[in-house]
Amino acid sequence: MNHLNSLADLEVPAAPVAQQPAAEKITLVKARGSLVWDDAGREYIDCTAQAWSNNLGANDPRVVEAAVAQLREMTHIRPNFESIPHKNLVAKLREIxxxxxxxxxxxxxxxxxGEMAMKLAFKNRPHAQNLVVLQDGYHGRSLATLGASWPHPNNPFLAIQPRFTRVPHPYPYRARMGMDPEAESQLCLGLLEDTIVKGVDGPVAAVMMEPIQGNGGHIEFPRSYYKGVREICDRHGVLLIFDEVQTGFGRMGTMWAAQYYDVTPDIIVFGKGVGGGFPLAGILADDRLKWFDEGEEALTFGHFPVSLAAACATIDAIRDDKLCEKAKDSGEYVTERLLEMQTRRKLIGDVRCPGLMASIELVTDRVTKAPARHASQEVYRRGVELGVLFGESRYAGLGNLIKVKPPLDIERPLLARALDVLDEVLGAIEEEGK
Structure with missing residues (x-):
């Protein structure tokens, strides 16, 4: 279990830390729990969990020890062979x-x-030629997944990318034509079904979606939408893929978003939080699906035993430390704080907090809901000055979201301090804008 590393964690700095130059990246050299340090010795509360990967706090001794123990035995095992870490992790994943x-x-x-999930979908729908994704979905930056993600400005790879059919999705805060969110959910379900039936040439292999859109806006849909998508897929013999790279392993207050929304997909894509800081991702697929034949899906380091051992220790720690319950409790605390903050900070247009997957959408005007992109960049910059790393949405200044997604075992005083800093910098930005 992680603990505060110094009493100074709870102290407001006597003077602001010198601002980082705009073009300079922070050089991190150390991490413990929910804290990271740069090469100048400055300490930060990490509300990004390093790209939402450290669901279990950074450098947890149980994970490190498991990885080191495996390093001493064997660092690389070709996927043609079985290994103890692989057997153990497969068993643990089946349990959860x-x-x-x-x-x-x-x-x-x-x-x-994500590509593995796509391949398995097409293998099980051999006559299908299409894969449907959501307009603001994000599934990665490989050649295929980049094409499946929300449109990238000036994308130089279009000529060699596979084509995906993007469909509209609900956006409760910005519902179309001022519609009620539930009505918009039904509209988007109708558009999805129309696309499957007559919007593409040939059958659809799968609908791939994030339960909560991460990089594309941190958008949660009405519950009716999740169940509606499942029903449409069943009706037309289309597989449903949940990309849970960001939502899995406790982030939602449940092990999976599929449990949170009570909808079971045919395939789950997982990653980030599973490895306890070590690189690992993969898929969980329904037993009824035909698996890959030899040579169709094999990666030289796909069964990297060090990561597999680290993942076993991570899953054990998530369960032993009851991190799903802690994420739910911390998420409720964050939600309460942000909603109260919203009553005083006009920049906050919307608060989104299922589990410890919290974010606020910043606007320049609550009536027009014009995105406050510059203010979002300022929140991040000033947060750094005050020792907190907040998450941002999208890239290249396109987003207007601030995310608060620290490790699930963050201690309450650190979480409170991070929210205090957020409140402080929002107030300063608003005051300067008067």
Missing amino acids: SVGSLNRTGFALHGSLA
């Missing part, structure tokens, strides 16, 4: 899986796991 999603495949990052 949903429904009959008991078939597993591994890769070293989420993009390749």
Whole structure:
């Protein structure tokens, strides 16, 4: 279990830390729990969990020890062979899986796991020629998954990318034509079904979606949408893929978002939080699906035993430390704080907090809901000055979200301090804008 590393963690700095130059990246050299340090010795509360990967706090001794023990035995095992870490992890994933999603495949990052899910979908729908994704979905940056993700400005790879059909999705805060969120959910379900039936040439292999859209806006849909997508897929013989790279392993207050929304997909893509800081991703697939034949899915380092051993220790720690329950409790605390903050900070247009997957959408005007992109960049910059790393949405300044997604075992005083800093910098930005 992680603990505060110094009493100074709770002290407000006597003077602001010197601002980092705009073009300079922070050089991190050390991490413990929810804290990281840079090469100048400055300490930060990490509300990004290093790209939402450290669901279990950074450098947990149990994970490190498991990895080191495996390093002493064998660092590389070709996937043609079985290994003890692989057997153990497959068994643990079956214990925490949903429904009959008991078939597993591994890769070293989420993009390749996403591609594995796509390949399995097409293998099980041999006459299908299409894969449907959501407009603001994000599934990675490999050649295939980049094409499946929300449109990238000035994308130089279009000529060699596979084509995906993007469909609209609900966006409760910005519902179309001022519609009620539930009405918009039904509209988007109708558009999805129309696309499957007559919007593409040939059958659809799968609908691939994030339960909560991470990089594309941190958007949660009405519950009716999740169940509606499942029903449409069943009706038309289309597989449903949940990309849970960001939502899996306790982030939602449940082990999987599929449990949170009570919808079981045919394939789950996982990654990030599974490895306890070591690179690992993969898929969980329904038992009824035909698996890959020899040579169709094999990666030289796909069964990297050090990561597999680290993942076993990570899953044990998530369960032993009851991190799903802690994420739920901390998420409720964050939600309460942010909603109260919203009553005083006009920049906050919307608060989104299922589990410890919290974010606020910043606007320049609550009536027009014009995105406050510059203010979002300022929140991040000033947060750094005050010793807190907040998450941002999208890239290249396109987003207007601030994310608070620290490790699930963050201690309450550190979480409170991070929210105090957020409140402080929002107030300063608003005051300067008067």
